[in-house]
Amino acid sequence: MEMVAATKLKKALDRVEHxxxxxxxxxxxxxxxxxxxxxxxxxxxxxxxxxxxxxxxxLLVIIGSDKGLCGSFTTNILRESWxxxxxELKSPLKRKFDPTPGEIEVTILTPSNETITFKxxxxxxxxxxxxxxxxxxxxxxxAYRCQVIYKPSEGSELHFEITINIIESFSDHTVKRFWSxxxxxxxxxxxxxxxxxxxxxTNIIGKRIFILPVGKKIxxxxxxIRNPRIRLIEPEINFNQALPIAELNRIAYQLNDLFVTGAxxxxxxxxxxxRNAVRQVPKVEMYLPLxxxxxxxxxxxxxxxxxxxxxxxxxxxxxxxxxxIKIFRALAHSFTSEHSIRMNxxxxxxxxxxxxxxxxxxxxxxARQAAITKELSEIVGGAEAxxx
Numbered sequence: 001m002e003m004v005a006a007t008k009l010k011k012a013l014d015r016v017e018h019x020x021x022x023x024x025x026x027x028x029x030x031x032x033x034x035x036x037x038x039x040x041x042x043x044x045x046x047x048x049x050x051x052x053x054x055x056x057x058x059l060l061v062i063i064g065s066d067k068g069l070c071g072s073f074t075t076n077i078l079r080e081s082w083x084x085x086x087x088e089l090k091s092p093l094k095r096k097f098d099p100t101p102g103e104i105e106v107t108i109l110t111p112s113n114e115t116i117t118f119k120x121x122x123x124x125x126x127x128x129x130x131x132x133x134x135x136x137x138x139x140x141x142x143a144y145r146c147q148v149i150y151k152p153s154e155g156s157e158l159h160f161e162i163t164i165n166i167i168e169s170f171s172d173h174t175v176k177r178f179w180s181x182x183x184x185x186x187x188x189x190x191x192x193x194x195x196x197x198x199x200x201x202t203n204i205i206g207k208r209i210f211i212l213p214v215g216k217k218i219x220x221x222x223x224x225i226r227n228p229r230i231r232l233i234e235p236e237i238n239f240n241q242a243l244p245i246a247e248l249n250r251i252a253y254q255l256n257d258l259f260v261t262g263a264x265x266x267x268x269x270x271x272x273x274x275r276n277a278v279r280q281v282p283k284v285e286m287y288l289p290l291x292x293x294x295x296x297x298x299x300x301x302x303x304x305x306x307x308x309x310x311x312x313x314x315x316x317x318x319x320x321x322x323x324x325i326k327i328f329r330a331l332a333h334s335f336t337s338e339h340s341i342r343m344n345x346x347x348x349x350x351x352x353x354x355x356x357x358x359x360x361x362x363x364x365x366x367a368r369q370a371a372i373t374k375e376l377s378e379i380v381g382g383a384e385a386x387x388x
Contacts, residue, residue, distance in 0.1 A: 006343050012336040015243075016274060023329050030322050033315075047260045048319050049290045056265025057208045058088060059233070059258060061287065061327075062222075063271040063334040064215035071345035073272065073280075073338050074217045080282035081270050085209050089229055094206030095126060096160065102152035104128060106195065111142025111166075118195055122150070126203060128196040136195040138179070141166045148199070162202055166193065185210060185233045185263055204228055210264065212255075214331070243331055252324040259288045271330040272337035278344070280337035287326055290319060 062081050064074050106118040119131045130136070138144060143165050150158040167178040167186060178186035179193055181202050208229045213219040222232050258264050267287040272280045307314055 006339075008339045012332070012339050013274075016332050016336050019329070019332065023325065026322065026325060030318070033318075048256060048288055048323065049315075052259075052265030052289055054265075055091060055207050057210060057263070059210045059212060059255070059264040059267045060084070061212045061214065061255070061267065061269045061330075062218045063269070063330060064213065064218035065338050066216045068217075069345060070338055070342040073341045074215075076280075076282045077218070077270060077272060078221060080284060084268070084270065084284050085230065088207065088209060091207055093204065093229065095203045096205055097150045097152070097158050097203065100124060100152045100154065102150060103131075104151070104199070105149045106199070107147045108136075108195075109145040111140050111144070120196060120199075122152075126200060128199050130196060138164065138166055138193045138195060138198070141168045141177075164198055164202075185231075185258070187231055187233060201228055201231075214334075243328060243335075248324055248327055248331075252320065252327055255287065255327075256320065256323060269326065269330045271334040274333045274336040274340065277340055280341060285326070285330065287323065290323070 060081065062077060064077050100122075101124055102122050104120045104122050106120075108116045108118065110116060116136065118136050120128045121131055122128050143163055146162050146164060148158075148160050148162065152158075162181055165180045167180065169176045169178070176188065177190075177193070178188050179198065180186045181198075206229070208231065210231055210233045211218075211222045212234055213222060213232065219232070222230065255267055259267055266289070269285050269287050271283060271285070273283045274280055
């Protein structure tokens with residue numbers, strides 16, 4: 001395993017080192033252009049540069065591992081992720097309607113144009129239960145248009161509408177199911193989708209954390225979380241240590257669309273930055289908005305640009321390309337760090353196994369020598385006894 005990891009590390013490290021000058025120069029040029037735009041155009045020339053809401057939803061792209069045997073690689077990423085999540089979720093939870101005891105009535109128009117009425121009870125914690133004791137299961141793919149009437153025990157009624165979409169996709173001879181509502185995010189689910197669960201989660205409008213996992217290990221951890229403010233939005237993305245341009249573009253376009261449409265106010269990438277063979281550092285980097293990029297030049301004359309054509313036209317192509325570069329860099333560093341940690345872990349495992357073998361061999365030789373010495377002593381003692 002050490003030799004395999006070392007071979008993969010060499011390829012991954014070459015990829016990072018060859019791209020590093022391009023990354024650094026691109027960062028500098030783009031930060032200079034950003035500073036120039038801010039001073040002349042108030043920094044608003046592209047939708048990806050607008051400032052997100054402070055209390056809006058956040059999307060985290062967490063890059064982990066598909067396999068084990070890589071020491072603390074996944075543990076360090078998860079520790080950094082939970083630290084960020086806990087800091088962001090310090091604000092109180094907000095809902096469309098306060099979770100006071102009351103009744104809720106939902107009139108649903110199904111994809112087959114059938115009308116169904118659901119009645120339930122709401123407790124003080126915001127949990128919704130069916131009045132009849134039997135929940136309504138949403139099975140057929142399509143759009144469910146719901147008219148909701150909430151009748152609290154105290155106060156006035158609340159009327160609102162939501163549209164729930166059930167989506168099915170087929171890949172590798174398996175069926176994957178998702179549900180979504182107005183914000184355009186797809187939430188995977190397994191088994192049956194109950195209406196009470198959907199109503200409880202769509203009631204939350206405060207700051208939430210959406211997780212886009214890269215790697216099976218990250219997906220397995222967050223799939224078990226039952227916090228309504230922390231949700232997976234896709235099954236894990238598996239690159240198999242490759243960086244196909246088509247897949248990178250697809251992810252970049254998806255993230256950009258979520259930000260531009262207002263589904264999320266900020267997007268961060270959490271990955272492991274490769275420093276050297278013995279040091280890999282978990283890092284949280286803002287992906288969007290790009291307005292959060294710092295000015296990295298000290299000489300203000302370096303950013304005196306004359307734009308031809310207009311800044312809007314120039315940035316229309318430059319900004320999406322720069323966003324894709326940030327994803328590529330994060331993935332390249334993460335894959336390199338994973339191979340480096342796995343190589344070191346396997347080397348340590350080999351050294352520990354060799355040390356254990358030497359210890360056990362020494363113990364076996366001592367036991368064998370003791371047995372031989374005992375037998376010789378018995379033979380000599382017997383011979384002396386016969387002489388006497």
